[in-house]
Amino acid sequence: MIAVAPAFGLRLEWVNDESMCLGHPRVPSLEGYDALLVRSRSYTRGGLIATLAEAAAIRTLNTARAIGICQNKAALRTVLRSADIPVVDFRLVLSRGDFERCLTELPLPLVLKPVFGGMGRRVTLLRHADTAPSVYDYVEDLGHAFEQACLVEPYLGDTSVRCLVVGDEVLGAVEFTGDAGDWRSNAALGARARPAAHDPDLRKILGGVVSALGPGVHGVDLFRTPDGYVVNEVNHAPGFRALASATGVDVPSAVARFLREVLA
Structure with missing residues (x-):
C-alpha cells in the first residue's frame, strides 16, 4: 500500500x-497526518489507538466504533443480528455453569472460541460430550477473565467464505478449506483458498455489514448453510x-483509492 500510494496522490x-x-x-x-489507517492486529492496541486518534481530530479507518465491535465477537454478532443480518448461532460462556448449559441447548459437534482473539488461535472443536468438560478445564486455568470469555457455537464444517470489502465495494471472495490435519478454515493456519462467486445473496449481506459498521476495510467471514449465508466474524x-x-x-x-475518496 505504501508503494502504490503515490499513484493516487497520497x-x-x-x-x-x-x-x-x-x-x-x-x-x-501524528502531527501532519490527515488520517490513520489502523492495521494493528492487537486486540487492545487497535481500538485504543483509534479512540485516542479520533479524540485528537485524526480521521481513522476503520473507525474506533467499528474496531471495537469487530474485536468483540459477542458484540459483533449482536449488532449484526439487530440489523437483521444472519449470524452464526452462539451462546456466551463466562463460567462452567454456562458451558454445561450450552451442551444441553446445542447439539454436538460444537466450537469453543474466545470472544477476543483471532487467527484461529484457541478455537477448539468439541465432538464428544464426555471430553468437553476436560477441554473447559484449560479455559478455567487461563489467568484473566478477558481470556476466559468464550462463545460456543454449532460446528458448520471446515469450509468458510472470506470476502474483502473496501468502502462499499466487494473486492473479492474466496473459499477457505482447512488444511489436511486441521479442520480450521483460517488462512493464517494454512487453509487452502480458491475463488468464490459474489452472488446476490452474499452481496446483500455484505451491504448490510457495511451499513451496520460504516464504510472501511473489512474482512467478512461467512459460512454457507442450507438456509443461506451466515456471518461468522468481521476483521x-x-x-x-x-x-x-x-x-x-x-x-x-x-485501499489507496478508497483513502483518496475519504480524504477528498
Whole structure:
C-alpha cells in the first residue's frame, strides 16, 4: 500500500503502534497526518489507538466504533443480528455453569472460541460430550477473565467464505478449506483458498455489514448453510495475501483509492 500510494496522490508512512504515546489533544506522533489507517492486529492496541486518534481530530479507518465491535465477537454478532443480518448461532460462556448449559441447548459437534482473539488461535472443536468438560478445564486455568470469555457455537464444517470489502465495494471472495490435519478454515493456519462467486445473496449481506459498521476495510467471514449465508466474524485489519493470490485482485490499489475518496 505504501508503494502504490503515490499513484493516487497520497503519501503513506508506517507508524509503529508501540511508540505513538497518544493521549494529548495535539499528538506529536501524528502531527501532519490527515488520517490513520489502523492495521494493528492487537486486540487492545487497535481500538485504543483509534479512540485516542479520533479524540485528537485524526480521521481513522476503520473507525474506533467499528474496531471495537469487530474485536468483540459477542458484540459483533449482536449488532449484526439487530440489523437483521444472519449470524452464526452462539451462546456466551463466562463460567462452567454456562458451558454445561450450552451442551444441553446445542447439539454436538460444537466450537469453543474466545470472544477476543483471532487467527484461529484457541478455537477448539468439541465432538464428544464426555471430553468437553476436560477441554473447559484449560479455559478455567487461563489467568484473566478477558481470556476466559468464550462463545460456543454449532460446528458448520471446515469450509468458510472470506470476502474483502473496501468502502462499499466487494473486492473479492474466496473459499477457505482447512488444511489436511486441521479442520480450521483460517488462512493464517494454512487453509487452502480458491475463488468464490459474489452472488446476490452474499452481496446483500455484505451491504448490510457495511451499513451496520460504516464504510472501511473489512474482512467478512461467512459460512454457507442450507438456509443461506451466515456471518461468522468481521476483521477490522484483514490480511489479504491469500485472497489476492487466489483472485488476482489488486488490494493495495483499492485501499489507496478508497483513502483518496475519504480524504477528498
